Amino acid sequence: MESQAFLSRRVVTPEGPRPAAVLVEGERIRAVVQREDVPTNALKRDFGDHALLPGLVDSHVHINEPGRTDWEGFHTATRAAAAGGYTMLVDMPLNCVPATTNVAALQAKRQAAQGQCRVDWATWGGVVPDNPGDIEALAAAGVRGFKCFLVPSGVDEFSMIREADLREALPHVARTGLPLLVHAELPGAVNAATERLGGADWRRYSTYLQSRPDEAELAAIRLMLALCSQYGFRLHIVHLATALALEDLRAARASGLPVSVETCPHYLHLEAETIADGATLCKCAPPIRDRANREQLWHGLRDGVIDLVATDHSPCPPPMKRLEKGSFDRAWGGITSLSLALPIMWTEAQQRGFTLTDIAQWMSQEPARLAGCDPHKGKIAAGYDADFVVFDAEAELTVTTDRLHHRHPVSPYMGEKLRGVVKETYLRGTPVFAEGTFPGEASGREFRK
Numbered sequence: 001m002e003s004q005a006f007l008s009r010r011v012v013t014p015e016g017p018r019p020a021a022v023l024v025e026g027e028r029i030r031a032v033v034q035r036e037d038v039p040t041n042a043l044k045r046d047f048g049d050h051a052l053l054p055g056l057v058d059s060h061v062h063i064n065e066p067g068r069t070d071w072e073g074f075h076t077a078t079r080a081a082a083a084g085g086y087t088m089l090v091d092m093p094l095n096c097v098p099a100t101t102n103v104a105a106l107q108a109k110r111q112a113a114q115g116q117c118r119v120d121w122a123t124w125g126g127v128v129p130d131n132p133g134d135i136e137a138l139a140a141a142g143v144r145g146f147k148c149f150l151v152p153s154g155v156d157e158f159s160m161i162r163e164a165d166l167r168e169a170l171p172h173v174a175r176t177g178l179p180l181l182v183h184a185e186l187p188g189a190v191n192a193a194t195e196r197l198g199g200a201d202w203r204r205y206s207t208y209l210q211s212r213p214d215e216a217e218l219a220a221i222r223l224m225l226a227l228c229s230q231y232g233f234r235l236h237i238v239h240l241a242t243a244l245a246l247e248d249l250r251a252a253r254a255s256g257l258p259v260s261v262e263t264c265p266h267y268l269h270l271e272a273e274t275i276a277d278g279a280t281l282c283k284c285a286p287p288i289r290d291r292a293n294r295e296q297l298w299h300g301l302r303d304g305v306i307d308l309v310a311t312d313h314s315p316c317p318p319p320m321k322r323l324e325k326g327s328f329d330r331a332w333g334g335i336t337s338l339s340l341a342l343p344i345m346w347t348e349a350q351q352r353g354f355t356l357t358d359i360a361q362w363m364s365q366e367p368a369r370l371a372g373c374d375p376h377k378g379k380i381a382a383g384y385d386a387d388f389v390v391f392d393a394e395a396e397l398t399v400t401t402d403r404l405h406h407r408h409p410v411s412p413y414m415g416e417k418l419r420g421v422v423k424e425t426y427l428r429g430t431p432v433f434a435e436g437t438f439p440g441e442a443s444g445r446e447f448r449k
């Protein structure tokens with residue numbers, strides 16, 4: 001077996017960054033040792049002052065294949081991931097056709113992924129009104145957990161679920177021991193707000209923001225916390241956008257409920273005040289709220305109420321963004337950021353006194369834990385997969401189309417100056433991204449325990 005040593009003056013271990021050598025045997029980390037203790041026969045890769053982080057894990061991605069490969073697909077999503085320092089993606093069960101709501105659909109996804117992936121992947125299964133009988137079979141077949149929507153999802157083949165149907169599904173979910181990821185907005189508050197807006201101008205970002213108020217998120221989260229305490233399943237709130245829910249979430253966690261929380265780079269970087277009217281590239285649901293709310297989300301990360309940061313990478317063909325008309329009501333909601341999430345997060349985090357250890361925790365360790373990939377993904381430690389990002393934390397980059405590697409290179413971040421550049425990405429000991437190129441074969445595979 002080939003033995004390699006990855007050296008850096010900033011190896012980001014769970015205990016913090018330090019000068020070290022990571023010894024790799026085949027696809028796994030054998031040990032983290034002092035730099036002088038590298039065996040002479042090991043192939044040495046010395047990254048100097050560039051940080052060596054664990055490969056990032058994105059627990060919220062819409063790959064859209066099979067069925068909507070013209071929006072995105074395994075080839076392009078995993079290429080964008082490798083360029084962004086990700087070594088594993090967990091795919092959402094919707095926007096692909098068929099939606100991943102039964103075992104046959106899961107097999108179709110596996111078929112579609114064959115030979116296309118530059119990084120490892122896994123998938124969530126869907127919980128919809130008519131599939132309580134498929135939940136435990138999906139778990140046995142290898143999904144990492146489940147996802148449901150409490151509001152319309154945006155695609156017809158993946159239905160939202162109401163409380164009564166959810167109560168049918170939850171005992172099955174609880175029996176699997178896997179987490180249920182919830183898009184937490186309730187339609188009542190969204191519909192009422194939209195009605196109040198009457199004939200408002202939908203080119204204005206403020207119209208869209210008012211149409212999806214904080215209360216829609218808050219009410220959904222309260223409902224899910226109550227169901228969590230009743231049914232005892234693992235609850236995960238995806239893409240938290242309102243800081244108003246932090247208090248309830250903090251209290252729920254303090255009381256011992258098995259709840260975890262995610263937010264996204266766009267909620268931590270962008271702000272409603274500076275989103276231009278017509279800028280539908282910034283449309284996502286729940287919406288990006290104001291600056292004060294953003295700062296509260298950062299506090300949520302600081303005090304641990306928010307566990308992790310996932311991209312919610314959700315691309316579409318550019319015409320669906322309705323850029324000429326700029327109409328927020330008709331544009332597809334979804335922001336793409338697989339290639340940029342790490343620099344976006346580092347730009348914001350280092351200004352607030354956070355370290356690369358925090359970044360590794362939010363973007364690798366915790367998403368890996370959510371997806372049940374511990375002790376294989378998420379850390380630089382003995383026994384884990386040799387997945388690494390080589391990161392120049394001091395360099396700056398300007399976002400240009402050649403830095404985006406997903407299918408349609410449009411982005412709300414175009415032209416921005418960001419801090420930190422992904423130099424190389426290694427998947428199980430092998431380079432999959434190096435200085436703008438993608439060496440080697442597509443060696444990514446499904447993560448199965």
Ligand SMILES: [Zn+2]
Binds near residue numbers: 060062092312314
């Ligand atoms: Zn999503």
